[in-house]
Amino acid sequence: MFSRRTFYVGALIASTLFSVGPARAQALALSTAQAQSLGVRFGPVAGAAQLEIGASGRVVLKPDAQYLVAAPYAGMVSRVLVSIGQAVRAGQPLASFASPQLFEAGRALAEARSQANLARLALARDRGLHDDGIIAGSRWQATQARAAEAAAMVRAREAEMASAGIVFAGSGEPQLVAGRSGLIAEVNAVPGTRVDGAAPLFRIVDPNALELDLLVGRDVPAPTGGERVEVRQRGATGQVAGVVPASDGTAAVRVRVALDKRGSLQAGESVNVIVHLRGGPNAAGEGRVRIPAAALTYWRGTPGVFVATQAGARYQTVVVEAVDDAAATVRGALPPGTRVAVAGVGALKGMLAGGE
Template identity: 65%
Template sequence: MSFKHFYRVRAWIALTCFSFSHFAAAQAATQAVPLSAEHARALGVRTSTVSATETLDVGTHARVVFRPDAQYVVAAPYPGIVPRVLVAIGQTVRPGQPLASYLSPQLFDARRALAEANSQARLAQQALVRDQSLYEDGIIAASRWQATQARATEAAAMARARRAEMASAGVVFAGAGDEGQLVASHHGIVSEVSAVPGARVEGASPLFRIVDPDALELDLLLGRDIPVPSPGERVEVARRGAAGTVVGVAPAGDGTAGMRVRASLERRGDLRAGESVNVTLKLRSREGKDAPGRVRVPAAAVAYWQGAPGVFVATDKGFRFQAVTLESTDEANAVVRGNLPAGTRVAVSGIGALKGLLAGDQ
């Protein structure tokens, strides 16, 4: 026998065994265990009724954090000196409000460059208007008219670049002495002041931190004992008057099986950043019309048959093993997905006896 033929035979055997095992699992998942009520009681089989609801409430913990856009830093645009600090920690500021005065040779050099660029742009625009009239009257050549257009475009671009540089510096010139002042660009509360009057600072050194106390989110780290919510599902902190919606789910990234969940708050109640609170996940029982439902059953009802989780559902003639998807479990309850309508009775004791009868029926 050639090696090629040998490997083909071995692959066929493996595929046959794989198909047989899946067929057996499917048979076990649908085959009923005939059992009378008297025999079930003798084996110690007891059942519990499944109660289905629109939402499934699951309690867990969350940390209150700032949204990524809730805080920003005002930094020194150039190396310089802070002569005066105009705000204090805890003070509410509005956009455009001065935070500190600022002196820097580079700042005044940038201002001079802006004035020069604006002047050049105005002159180029005047030349453009003049040469356009001369070109239309046939006094100048087309090449001169095109050169004037190019100079006007370059001058306007340079002026825009200089204005953008000054805007990014976050400095305005005001007061009798026309002094430079660092200003706030957002509404918020001053949470940190690093500027010291009279001290020299390097460029890009953080001087103020401003936060929006209303821009809060909930950060949840869920283990295997908590079902993972989907974006759009609700989160409530009932005792604190807060509620929100799940906006993102991602692996924790710390080497564990945990999932990190972010929820935006529509009502922040009296929550404060940094505290830990008890929250309730409002999980949808069914994602779609034909999707398997999500229900809570006693943890003792979950059984494993040929490696697949499931429950023994009571029927008129006995019990049948029904495979389910196990989402979470703790000592008392398990959350599963499967075709388990309200009123379905599942076995919660005598599971070993039922598995034995199922194995004997195979």
């Protein structure tokens, strides 16, 4: 016979075995009559194609859709040649600009070109003398080096002028030009105003280069990248191109959406966006589904649902991604067509406890 001590030890071991680890799928025998008497009712889970979340977003310009024209040196704007909203092309003059440094840069460029021209003439002369054996090879090499240095100086001075965004009109007047085509969005230049170097004078934008900036709260599943996005009222569609945590400490995420169809969106407006979540299985083979909030329960501290089977029901653990008053988004071994208990969950938990 077993002693009382042996019985208590066995009970303790059994209790420990039941409490270690998360609750796994556990079967319950349940007839149709029992289900009706207990008020148990099952409903289907929402498949991946039905997983949608709403988010608010702003229509913003892409970072490379804007171009700033700044004063290359400290100087004065003498004339403004464009207005806000005007379409401009790359290289089109925007304003007349005068600066002592600009004229010094122009003088240095002219000097470099003059020196390069003299170096080319010397190169042509010494080539003939070297071919006739009149000068030594060392002098010919020195002449070649001086010509290369002079040409490099010209390129450096020309690059300086090009980076300044300055051209000289037929009258010799220096003018600031547009670095790209687009619309004039800002004009900060006033004729007669003296400006510092690098002061922003014009902003040019491409109104068609738009994207969406979304803020997705922690109460809904966060996109991971590549999800389809649409703004139904405006006929715009796109894909999630980037997800980063928000910097406000709310556990929300900011989502960047690259548009493939602009629709009637305009930069600066706020819109309601639908994000179509992907419900494909993860590395563990668990797919993402949406279930009624009433179907989600906890057993031994582990979330799960009661899944309908031919013999009755079984408890299936899940991973909860988001929950609100109406529904929960979870990951688990719940393939399309799975039916979960949406009523009578308490009774099923009682049967599960009684079966142990």
